[in-house]
Amino acid sequence: FTLSCAGQTIPAVGLGTVSDPRVDAETTRVAVLEAIKAGYRHFDSAFVYGSEKPVGEAIAEALRLGLAKSRDEFFITTKLWCTFAEGDQVITAIKMSLKNLQMDYVDMYLVHLPLRLTQQMTKSPVPREHIMPIDLKSVWAGMEECQNLGLTKGIGVSNFSCKRLEDLISFCKIPPAINQVELNPFWRQKELMEFCKAKGIHITAYSPLGAHGTKWGDNRILGCNVIEEIAKARVKTTAQVSLRWVYEQGASMVPKSFNKERMRQNIDIFDWSLTEEEINKINQLPQRKGSTLASTFGPHDLVLEIDADI
Numbered sequence: 001f002t003l004s005c006a007g008q009t010i011p012a013v014g015l016g017t018v019s020d021p022r023v024d025a026e027t028t029r030v031a032v033l034e035a036i037k038a039g040y041r042h043f044d045s046a047f048v049y050g051s052e053k054p055v056g057e058a059i060a061e062a063l064r065l066g067l068a069k070s071r072d073e074f075f076i077t078t079k080l081w082c083t084f085a086e087g088d089q090v091i092t093a094i095k096m097s098l099k100n101l102q103m104d105y106v107d108m109y110l111v112h113l114p115l116r117l118t119q120q121m122t123k124s125p126v127p128r129e130h131i132m133p134i135d136l137k138s139v140w141a142g143m144e145e146c147q148n149l150g151l152t153k154g155i156g157v158s159n160f161s162c163k164r165l166e167d168l169i170s171f172c173k174i175p176p177a178i179n180q181v182e183l184n185p186f187w188r189q190k191e192l193m194e195f196c197k198a199k200g201i202h203i204t205a206y207s208p209l210g211a212h213g214t215k216w217g218d219n220r221i222l223g224c225n226v227i228e229e230i231a232k233a234r235v236k237t238t239a240q241v242s243l244r245w246v247y248e249q250g251a252s253m254v255p256k257s258f259n260k261e262r263m264r265q266n267i268d269i270f271d272w273s274l275t276e277e278e279i280n281k282i283n284q285l286p287q288r289k290g291s292t293l294a295s296t297f298g299p300h301d302l303v304l305e306i307d308a309d310i
């Protein structure tokens with residue numbers, strides 16, 4: 001997909017790198033290297049996932065082994081975590097991420113969430129006094145500075161609603177190239193998709209398989225009869241039907257699989273398409289958002305407000 005930032009393109013399928021339950025860095029490094037062998041060139045990381053180091057190590061190793069010719073072949077996304085969501089901390093934060101990744105630049109730097117944490121908390125729920133509204137003007141100025149300094153090729157956001165994007169667009173000098181949000185057959189984001197299309201903001205889908213097996217997901221997609229029926233008829237898997245649906249919405253996606261067979265399956269969705277009838281069936285599935293901020297941060301007023309919004 002072509003992005004709004006000059007000449008930049010994003011591979012339609014990337015590998016997600018957050019694991020739940022958490023795995024060690026070596027497991028992530030091996031999975032990323034395996035994904036590179038399978039043809040992945042797009043990796044979704046974040047400071048808070050703890051996956052930047054193993055992603056960087058796997059890419060460095062792939063270059064040493066000749067699996068890829070140069071760093072430019074890859075599209076690497078990482079994200080500004082909420083504890084650094086202050087104007088004067090953005091440059092420091094991206095430099096930390098770049099050090100973890102052993103890179104001079106990332107391809108996409110995203111504001112992870114529209115909120116600020118005054119302190120990193122490992123326990124959930126996070127006490128209310130540590131959760132603050134984000135000062136988007138100053139944070140975005142820091143993001144623009146990252147792009148101007150060449151520390152990232154593009155900048156964007158994650159978990160932003162139409163309302164928050166509208167606000168951002170009203171004052172930004174560089175508009176967000178991407179909004180990374182939950183998108184799958186059970187959370188189709190019709191209004192946000194239309195808004196982003198009109199504004200030239202590309203959508204990347206997270207949890208495109210419903211995050212089965214994680215604490216923020218379930219098997220509503222992989223266990224869905226309607227999707228399974230389509231998959232059987234097309235000799236595909238339910239995962240492939242879900243990912244193909246996302247692709248046909250015009251969105252890129254970052255399904256996470258550290259399993260060799262499943263990661264190959266997830267990137268093999270390009271030699272067929274869904275019929276209008278199949279798309280209509282999927283578009284009638286009931287809507288239910290999987291991940292909520294309240295489940296991670298607690299049911300605080302500010303968090304609930306953001307959840308209601310996305």
Ligand code: NAP
Nearest residue numbers: 016017018206207208209210211212213239255256257258
């Ligand atoms: P997901 O990709 O929808 O689902 C991942 C789960 O599905 C894993 O348990 C994986 O297990 C399993 N799986 C993968 N492929 C499969 C297949 N073909 N058949 C059956 N099961 C399969 O969920 P996600 O991890 O929430 O989202 C993906 C990525 O999005 C994350 O890794 C992260 O990079 C990003 N993300 C971003 C945000 C944000 O706020 N920006 C939030 C959540 C996630 P195996 O590994 O065992 O295959």
